[in-house]
Amino acid sequence: MTLAFPSKPKGAALIIVLAFVVILSGIVVAYLARTTTDRQLANGSFNNVKADELAKSAIDLVVADFKQEIANGPTITSANVLPQRSPKPSVGSLPGIPNLIRRSVRSDGIPPPAVGSKASAVNSTVDVSANGRFVSLARLNTHYLIPKVNTGDTGTDPILGGFPAPNYWSPDWVIVTRNGPQAFPSWLNSLADSTPANGGYAIGRYAYAVYDEAGLLDMNAAGLPSPTPGVADIGRKGVIALADLTAMKITPTSQPSASALSKIVAWRNYASLPSTGVFPSSIL
Known part of the structure; x- marks a missing residue:
């Protein structure tokens, strides 16, 4: 079986x-x-x-x-x-x-x-x-x-x-x-x-x-809005935030305008300044 x-x-x-x-x-x-x-x-x-x-x-x-x-x-x-x-x-x-x-x-x-x-x-x-x-x-x-x-x-x-x-x-x-x-x-x-x-x-x-x-400025801190008329002898101050940026040279023969510098400072300090308007893509 x-x-x-x-x-x-x-x-x-x-x-x-x-x-x-x-x-x-x-x-x-x-x-x-x-x-x-x-x-x-x-x-x-x-x-x-x-x-x-x-x-x-x-x-x-x-x-x-x-x-x-x-x-x-x-x-x-x-x-x-x-x-x-x-x-x-x-x-x-x-x-x-x-x-x-x-x-x-x-x-x-x-x-x-x-x-x-x-x-x-x-x-x-x-x-x-x-x-x-x-x-x-x-x-x-x-x-x-x-x-x-x-x-x-x-x-x-x-x-x-x-x-x-x-x-x-x-x-x-x-x-x-x-x-x-x-x-x-x-x-x-x-x-x-x-x-x-x-x-x-x-x-x-x-x-x-x-x-x-030497002589270069830190644009994260240098300069202030440039009113018209400008503050007398502001460039003589010993603080970089009060540097007179209108004395800069964009080219060997030209300098930035006060309004252009004010736009730079407004764009840089946008969070701390009551800035309004639209910033141009090129301001110098």
């Missing part, structure tokens, strides 16, 4: 096992996806910190060069009472860009007591990187510390200041190796060799320009 065993328990057990396999597979996939995401986030965070540390170190190096310039020239003369300019204008002439003091430039021939920039023969604007990146002159002038070539638009395109093409005044890159910043006249294979014993491996780069901000 043949005995028949029920198949339902076997089918139920198979379904349960398959369900556990599906759940386990989902857990593994979710874990791997989370791990990959966390790795990408950690890598991005590390690169951000690395770039930030390099930028801070670059600032320290530039400031140290100015301090060294002071130490190199302890005897004050008319030639070194202020930081040396690079390039230095000829006698009797004005610099092409008045407030540009110094920039990182290859073969820096700045005279003593100044310290050269250690820049390499690769430009931040003209010499495009391997991934197609460069820094345009307009981007370099987003701070508006260099006069605009066209004062009638909202762009940041600067004047060229008489600097030779094609680099003009754009700074050159300073290559930072494991041994510190070094100037390279041409490419060396050691720059890409990450062997631990290679001190010439490039870990980053920076370019800089130093500007003289």
Whole structure:
């Protein structure tokens, strides 16, 4: 006699096992996806910190060069009472860009007591990187510390200041190796060799320009509405909020009107002043 065993328990057990396999597979996939995401986030965070540390170190190096310039020239003369300019204008002439003091430039021939920039023969604007990146002159002038070539638009395109093409005044890159910043006249294979014993491996780069901000006003606080007639000798007050903005120069031959300055102050202090009306898009 043949005995028949029920198949339902076997089918139920198979379904349960398959369900556990599906759940386990989902857990593994979710874990791997989370791990990959966390790795990408950690890598991005590390690169951000690395770039930030390099930028801070670059600032320290530039400031140290100015301090060294002071130490190199302890005897004050008319030639070194202020930081040396690079390039230095000829006698009797004005610099092409008045407030540009110094920039990182290859073969820096700045005279003593100044310290050269250690820049390499690769430009931040003209010499495009391997991934197609460069820094345009307009981007370099987003701070508006260099006069605009066209004062009638909202762009940041600067004047060229008489600097030779094609680099003009754009700074050159300073290559930072494991041994510190070094100037390279041409490419060396050691720059890409990450062997631990290679001190010439490039870990980053920076370019800089130093500007003289003396005499510039903070438009977040400077000036007051200009009534007609104006307050006598208001520009003699020692508070920036009472600065006489009508003495500014928009162009070498023109100055802002009192009504235009009042509109600037009204727009700036809109939350604290009972200003009414519609502000024009261009008021100077």
